[in-house]
Amino acid sequence: MMYAALDDLNRRPEPFSRCTIDTLWTDPWIARKMLDYHLDQGTDLASRRFETIDGIVDWVDRKLGLSGKSVCDLGCGPGLYAMRMAGRGATVTGVDFSAVALAHARAEAAAGNMAIAYRQADYLTDDLPGDQDLVTLIYCDYCVLSPQDRQRLLKRIKGMLKPGGALVFDVYATAQFAQRKEAATYGRNPMGDFWSPDDHFGFQTIFLYEEQNLALDRYLIVTPTRRFEIFNWLQYFDPEAISAEVTRAGLAVEEIVALANGEPWTPEAGELAIIARA
């Protein structure tokens, strides 16, 4: 039993043959731990630090002008971008499938007396708001999706935008893929109580698919009463590859910039931000 599980963990799956994205964000325990990471100013896990987010919202405002615009933030999490964009005069809708993150977002909006519409929905399958000037999808959420879901999402976003409306999203760049290494590790409670409040063992195998700039972080978590697996796929992009996907979905790439400051992209950049138009 245990041999079979570990043998399977060390086998390289076909790209995107199993996905577990929703477990990370909607499992009640893990979603609560994720919220802690979103808000933790000592780490960039789940959300970037507030200082970086301020810089990103600043360049989005400079380039696209937020005041008076209708904006939908897909995968808004606890509303860190939504609050800031609303603060600059945009009418903001935040969409996320994590009830835990949205509860925090709604409480913050109420405390700040801000009229932000938050919707609990899956942006791949549920109805999304239309007639938007701007759609944002921030923190490389695009990179965890299969090629089919990436096209599906881009086409859905095109349908959300007014003619000439903009999409701003970010992806991990191939410069970061070059730093990654394959590995197999295990430990007792390897991330503290992140995976489970119970004592547990965590096994992690990292697979790289060099020709595709694709990585898989595969986890097996074993508690006294439960065993579950996590498949975290991460697609890394260069400007050509991401431009081809955006164009195939019927959007026009306007600019590819460095994420932190909106300045022109350089090959060393670890993350790219794309501005595309409907």
Ligand SMILES: C[S@@+](CC[C@H](N)C(=O)[O-])C[C@H]1O[C@@H](n2cnc3c(N)ncnc32)[C@H](O)[C@@H]1O
């Ligand atoms: C990496 S976090 C980023 C959150 C936020 N954009 C930020 O940077 O602070 C990804 C967010 O996307 C949400 N998410 C992932 N897939 C989703 C889907 N298919 N539909 C709706 N929300 C999704 C998760 O619940 C999570 O809040």
